[in-house]
Amino acid sequence: xxxxTSAPPPxxxxxxxxxxxxxxxxxxxxxxxxxxxxxxxxxxxxxxxVLEPKGPWTWQDLVAATMTVQRPVLPAPHQVxxxxxxxxxxxxxxxxxxxxxHVAVTGESTLVGFVMGTLLGLVLSVCIVHSRTLDKxxxxxxxxxxxxxxxxxAPIVLVILGTMGFSGVAPKAVIAMYLCFFPVTVAMVQGLRxxxxxxxxxxxxxxxxxxxxxxxxxxxxxxxxxxxxLRVGIAAGLVGAMVAxxxxxxQAGLGARLLTGSYYGQTVxxxxxxxxxxxxxxxxxxxxxxxxxxxxxxxxxx
Amino acid sequence: xxxxxxxxxxxxxALVVLAGIxxxxxxxxxxxxxxxxxxxxxxWGATIVVALLAVSGIxxxxxxxxxxxxxxxxxxxxxxxxLYFWQLFTIALDVPRVLLPAPSLIAAAFGEHxxxxxxxxxxTVVRAVALGWVLGSGLGFCVGVAIDRMPFLQRGLLxxxxxxxxxxxxxxxxxAVMWFGFEWPSKAAVVVxxxxxxxxxxxxxxxxxxDRLERExxxxxxxxxxxxxxxxxxxxxxxxxxxxLKVNATLALIGAIVAEFFGSPTSGLxxxxxxxxxxxxxxxxxxxVAVAAVTGSAVYALLVSIEKRAAFWHPSVRxxx
Numbered sequence: 001x002x003x004x005t006s007a008p009p010p011x012x013x014x015x016x017x018x019x020x021x022x023x024x025x026x027x028x029x030x031x032x033x034x035x036x037x038x039x040x041x042x043x044x045x046x047x048x049x050v051l052e053p054k055g056p057w058t059w060q061d062l063v064a065a066t067m068t069v070q071r072p073v074l075p076a077p078h079q080v081x082x083x084x085x086x087x088x089x090x091x092x093x094x095x096x097x098x099x100x101x102h103v104a105v106t107g108e109s110t111l112v113g114f115v116m117g118t119l120l121g122l123v124l125s126v127c128i129v130h131s132r133t134l135d136k137x138x139x140x141x142x143x144x145x146x147x148x149x150x151x152x153x154a155p156i157v158l159v160i161l162g163t164m165g166f167s168g169v170a171p172k173a174v175i176a177m178y179l180c181f182f183p184v185t186v187a188m189v190q191g192l193r194x195x196x197x198x199x200x201x202x203x204x205x206x207x208x209x210x211x212x213x214x215x216x217x218x219x220x221x222x223x224x225x226x227x228x229x230l231r232v233g234i235a236a237g238l239v240g241a242m243v244a245x246x247x248x249x250x251q252a253g254l255g256a257r258l259l260t261g262s263y264y265g266q267t268v269x270x271x272x273x274x275x276x277x278x279x280x281x282x283x284x285x286x287x288x289x290x291x292x293x294x295x296x297x298x299x300x301x302x
Numbered sequence: 303x304x305x306x307x308x309x310x311x312x313x314x315x316a317l318v319v320l321a322g323i324x325x326x327x328x329x330x331x332x333x334x335x336x337x338x339x340x341x342x343x344x345x346w347g348a349t350i351v352v353a354l355l356a357v358s359g360i361x362x363x364x365x366x367x368x369x370x371x372x373x374x375x376x377x378x379x380x381x382x383x384x385l386y387f388w389q390l391f392t393i394a395l396d397v398p399r400v401l402l403p404a405p406s407l408i409a410a411a412f413g414e415h416x417x418x419x420x421x422x423x424x425x426t427v428v429r430a431v432a433l434g435w436v437l438g439s440g441l442g443f444c445v446g447v448a449i450d451r452m453p454f455l456q457r458g459l460l461x462x463x464x465x466x467x468x469x470x471x472x473x474x475x476x477x478a479v480m481w482f483g484f485e486w487p488s489k490a491a492v493v494v495x496x497x498x499x500x501x502x503x504x505x506x507x508x509x510x511x512x513d514r515l516e517r518e519x520x521x522x523x524x525x526x527x528x529x530x531x532x533x534x535x536x537x538x539x540x541x542x543x544x545x546x547l548k549v550n551a552t553l554a555l556i557g558a559i560v561a562e563f564f565g566s567p568t569s570g571l572x573x574x575x576x577x578x579x580x581x582x583x584x585x586x587x588x589x590x591v592a593v594a595a596v597t598g599s600a601v602y603a604l605l606v607s608i609e610k611r612a613a614f615w616h617p618s619v620r621x622x623x
Contacts, residue, residue, distance in 0.1 A: 022458030073481070136364035136373045137380035147548070147602035148595040149555040152572070155563075155579035156587055163400050231468070239470045239560075246563050246576075255473075262476030262565065270476050278469040285468040 034077050041073040042066035075268045083272040096252060099276045105252040107280060109169045110241040113176025114234050120177065121184030121233075126214065128185075129192040139189060145182050151175075154243050172244040172253075179240040180233035187229030191222025227292040234284045242277065254280070315362035319379065322355030326386055330393075337396040345394065356383045403585045408592065411585030418574070418586075419593055426558050426571040427597055429486040434493025435554040439547060441494070442501025447531070450509050460506055466499040475561035486570070489561045496557040497550040504546035508539025541618050544609040551601045555594060 039062070046065040051057040057065075067076045075083075084099065091098040128134045154175045161171040195217050203213040242255030254277045261270035329335055329352055334345045360383070363376035385405050391397065392404040399407065412419065449455045475492050482488035512535045520530040562572025574590040613619050 019457060019461070022454050022456075023461055024458075026455070026458035026462060133361045133364040133376075136376045137360050138377075140374070140377040141381060144599055147552055148598035149552060149559055151556050152559050152575055152591050152594045155576050156584070156591065159579050159582065159584065159587075160401055163398070235468045235470075239472060242470055242473065243560055243563060258473050258476050259564065262479060265480070267477070267480065274473045274477070277473055281468045281470055282465065 031077055034074075038072070038074050038076045039063055039066045042069050045069055045073060071265050072267055075271050079268055080271045080275055083268045084275060087272065099254075099257070099272065102252055102254050102257050102273070103276060103280055106172075106238070106241050106245065106254045106277075107284075109172035109244070109253075110176050110234070110237045110284070112169060113173035113241065114180050114237045116173065117177035117180030117233060117237065118184050118230065121181045121188060121229075124181075125185050125188035125192060128189050129218070130210065135189075142182060142185050146186065150179065150182065151240060151243060154240065158244060172241045175240040175244045176237035179236040183229045183232045183236070184226070187225045188222055191225030192218045194225065195221045223296060227288065227296070230292075231285050231288045234288055235281055238277070238281050238284060312366070315359070315366070318355060318362055319359035322352060322359045325352045325355055326390075330386075330390060335390060335394040337394060341395065349390070353387075356386075400582050400584055403588060407585045408588040411583075412589040412592070415586055415589065418569075419589060421569050422571045422574050422590065423593055423597070425486055425567075425569045426489070426562065427555070430489035430558040430561075430570075431493060431554045434490035434558065435497055435550055437490070438494040438497030438554070439501045439550050442498045442546070443505050443543070445498075446502050446505025446509065450506070450531075451527075456506060460503065463499045463502050471496050472557055472560045475564035478561065479565050484565060484567050486567075489558045489566070489570070492561040493554045493557045496553050500549050500553065501543075501546045504542045505539065508542030509535050511535075511542060512538040537613075540613040541609075541616055544605060544613065548602055548605050551605060552598055555598050555601075559594060 043062060043066055046062060046069045047057075050065045050069060051061060066072070067079065072079070087097060087099045093100050093104075095101060128139055157175050157178075158171050161167075161174060192214075199217060199221075200213065203217050208216070242253065242258070245253035245255035246259055254273055257273040258270055258277075261267070261273060325348075329348050332348075333339055334348055339345070360376055360380050363372055363379060366372045388402070389405050392402055393406075397404075403411075449459065472492060474495060475488070478488040478491045482491050509531075516534055516538075517530065520534050525533070558570075559572035559575070562570045563576045566573040571590050571594050575587050575594075578584075578586045578590070610619055
């Protein structure tokens with residue numbers, strides 16, 4: 001809260017009980033709820049298809065049957081975990097049955113698009129900050145784009161690039177790129193403008209050129225604005241790359257995996273693909289956080 | 303460097319803008335822009351002249367210090383010129399429609415398929431998005447208020463809820479289809495899931511926004527918990543709630559449209575975009591995208607104006623004119 005500078009930093013044990021324990025409790029509760037839902041949702045199907053033909057059954061039979069039924073309405077957490085594990089262990093990484101293969105496909109286009117979109121956003125934001133015309137004429141449109149579902153033009157991008165002869169990574173990366181581009185641009189314009197008047201005037205009295213002022217004052221000042229946008233951008237890029245895998249009937253990628261799972265009613269496959277994409281999202285954001293800590297870590301201590 | 307230039311003469315600027323628009327109009331209807339005429343120096347020369355006039359007009363408008371009207375005018379002019387050159391080049395250079403249909407073609411497709419787009423709009427926006435947005439945001443708010451008095455639960459739930467923003471939640475669309483069927487309820491379910499967590503996080507943050515001093519004042523008035531919540535903490539939380547509502551409005555549109563990409567009945571904006579794109583009927587696709595874009599910005603503008611009325615006293619709103 002307000003000023004806690006006098007209090008000693010919490011020890012590891014304290015942090016574990018204050019932070020870890022509540023999270024663990026919530027997670028445990030979620031798991032319990034999931035199991036309860038598994039039994040509840042799968043019960044009608046299990047009774048109809050597994051138990052009734054065999055004759056009388058107890059509620060233990062019912063619970064067991066709900067966890068083993070073919071194509072469950074909701075697979076139990078351990079079923080999803082087992083499916084994930086077996087896909088990672090039983091098949092080589094190059095096989096489409098291994099989820100890591102799909103992670104690599106989706107991750108590649110996400111990262112390529114993310115890097116391109118970030119670079120584009122950086123360049124454009126520098127231009128906007130230095131040009132009054134761009135600031136007045138272009139920036140409002142970029143800001144407005146935040147309130148419209150830009151992901152909706154993904155199929156258009158796919159068709160355009162498809163007729164131009166691009167396939168594979170390129171179309172998916174382009175979609176991930178423009179999704180990353182908007183948040184990065186908006187945040188960087190804000191960040192590059194964040195230095196106080198007194199600071200920019202000091203650069204002026206040092207006879208610093210525009211480029212020097214940009215490099216030594218504006219860019220460092222913009223970094224705390226950049227990283228949150230990068231986290232938003234890479235998460236949006238992942239969604240974009242997954243969505244881009246849908247209409248092409250792509251053979252590979254997490255989005256394609258979700259779609260084929262739903263075509264064939266393979267619920268366990270859908271859930272494991274979903275859990276895997278959640279892990280990818282978390283990992284990408286965590287990587288961004290790590291880079292942020294590396295770059296800005298020293299600054300925080302001041 | 304940034305030598306202080308005197309602001310451009312208003313009358314000259316107006317003349318430049320009008321000359322640009324007039325020249326543009328003349329070029330567009332002249333035989334030069336006809337796709338049949340070969341594109342020689344005359345066409346490119348005229349195009350460059352119009353482009354220079356356009357750039358100069360925007361620059362002059364942007365350079366005017368003054369009411370915000372001029373800034374919006376230059377943004378509008380820029381958008382208009384973008385549309386113009388889109389139209390000019392697609393028509394004059396005979397760009398294949400699959401690649402990029404001219405704005406006039408998109409407008410024609412919009413007029414022609416008005417009925418279809420209207421039912422798509424009802425299916426996606428009025429049903430799935432609106433219901434999902436209200437339910438998801440409402441649930442997030444209620445859960446936020448409910449666990450406000452349980453710090454243990456807050457500490458457990460808040461980090462997990464913030465993490466969900468990094469997860470591609472829209473991937474649950476196939477599962478939603480299995481549970482709730484192909485029709486719009488499955489899309490609304492996706493929207494509920496996507497909008498719930500941002501609202502929960504913002505509600506919790508907003509409820510903590512009231513100052514200690516203000517809370518102690520309420521305490522000294524012997525105000526009950528609910529009275530404090532109603533008279534102090536919820537009003538202070540309003541900017542947080544509105545920012546979540548705005549974020550959620552965009553998220554809800556994205557969620558419903560993308561969920562329709564995964565599979566949907568025979569109407570809906572997302573369905574229209576994805577199926578007409580595979581049929582290369584790009585005019586209708588762009589028209590559907592335009593409907594989605596206009597909806598998104600209209601809802602956003604509406605929320606901003608409601609916020610201005612509801613939280614008129616808050617510094618974040620007062621600062622804006």
